[in-house]
Amino acid sequence: MDGEALVRDYLRRLEEAAQRAVPDQADDLVADVREHIDAALAASSGDADAVQTVLDHLGPPEALVDAAAPAGPEPTRQGEPSARPARAVVRAAPWILGGMGGVIALAAWLPTLSRTGLPPAAVLVLAPVLILAAFTLQRPGGAAFLAAAAGVAGALVIALALAVPLLCPDGEFAASCSANRIGPVLVPGLGLVVVGLLAAARAWRSA
Amino acid sequence: MVADGMAELRRGVAEHCVLALIGDGEAYAFDIVRRLTERGLVAGEGTVYPLLARLRREGLVETTWRESTSGPPRRYHRLTLAGRTSLDGFAADWAKLRAEVDDLLGDAVRGGTDDGR
Numbered sequence: 056m057d058g059e060a061l062v063r064d065y066l067r068r069l070e071e072a073a074q075r076a077v078p079d080q081a082d083d084l085v086a087d088v089r090e091h092i093d094a095a096l097a098a099s100s101g102d103a104d105a106v107q108t109v110l111d112h113l114g115p116p117e118a119l120v121d122a123a124a125p126a127g128p129e130p131t132r133q134g135e136p137s138a139r140p141a142r143a144v145v146r147a148a149p150w151i152l153g154g155m156g157g158v159i160a161l162a163a164w165l166p167t168l169s170r171t172g173l174p175p176a177a178v179l180v181l182a183p184v185l186i187l188a189a190f191t192l193q194r195p196g197g198a199a200f201l202a203a204a205a206g207v208a209g210a211l212v213i214a215l216a217l218a219v220p221l222l223c224p225d226g227e228f229a230a231s232c233s234a235n236r237i238g239p240v241l242v243p244g245l246g247l248v249v250v251g252l253l254a255a256a257r258a259w260r261s262a
Numbered sequence: 263m264v265a266d267g268m269a270e271l272r273r274g275v276a277e278h279c280v281l282a283l284i285g286d287g288e289a290y291a292f293d294i295v296r297r298l299t300e301r302g303l304v305a306g307e308g309t310v311y312p313l314l315a316r317l318r319r320e321g322l323v324e325t326t327w328r329e330s331t332s333g334p335p336r337r338y339h340r341l342t343l344a345g346r347t348s349l350d351g352f353a354a355d356w357a358k359l360r361a362e363v364d365d366l367l368g369d370a371v372r373g374g375t376d377d378g379r
Contacts, residue, residue: 090291112307
């Protein structure tokens with residue numbers, strides 16, 4: 056087999072193994088390895104022996120694919136979730152927020168919730184805010200911004216909720232007025248505080 | 263067993279060795295691979311490429327394409343802020359780990375510790 060055929064055969068085996076195990080990384084891996092072979096051969100005679108040496112140094116295609124496979128025997132990855140549970144939560148923050156936003160948006164359509172007096176405006180604002188927060192968290196520097204914004208907004212909303220009893224009329228309706236208004240206003244307030252805490256944790260982690 | 267142990271140790275530090283090799287500059291993947299191999303830090307040259315791909319996906323390194331005087335354009339790697347943070351964290355962890363292990367090994371060579379462990 057001449058040098059060119061050796062390279063073709065190696066890249067074909069690599070591509071087949073990668074397509075089976077890590078299809079989303081296959082193109083990238085093959086392109087990187089092809090570039091490596093080109094660079095290595097540029098400084099050599101390029102005959103079959105030289106090509107074989109380059110391929111031997113690369114290692115068998117299966118070893119490359121094993122190293123790329125997420126379930127590969129890699130102690131740092133296996134140890135990570137148990138060693139740093141907080142980091143796993145922080146990493147999942149966008150999904151948690153997106154999920155919360157989705158659940159709240161769904162809940163807005165439930166008639167039981169509307170009977171509790173939850174102001175539709177609060178639900179309609181909170182759901183997109185949470186979903187937007189999920190996307191903001193994924194942007195560089197988004198976490199710190201979100202932590203500050205959610206912290207301020209959450210404090211305002213909770214202050215508003217605590218002020219509601221003062222706005223309710225005196226007399227026998229006061230209790231039900233407070234119950235109907237405090238709860239629904241506290242929900243978005245606490246939601247924003249959760250957003251703030253998750254964002255702060257994420258900002259702290261990347262700082 | 264000794265050889266396997268060494269492979270495990272290398273695997274545990276390879277990612278940060280790549281980050282350290284890139285350092286404050288820019289590095290061509292081929293050069294990263296060669297320098298890691300020369301130092302005996304990777305078993306096969308090829309395994310560095312999945313590792314580099316993972317660092318890119320995790321946002322620890324970013325790449326730029328540069329024209330080459332000898333061939334097609336080359337992709338150069340440099341650390342992101344997250345990559346730099348990760349490297350600094352590893353450097354601190356490593357210093358601590360090394361000191362502890364050296365201490366234990368020193369005791370072992372001298373014939374065990376005083377408290378009987």
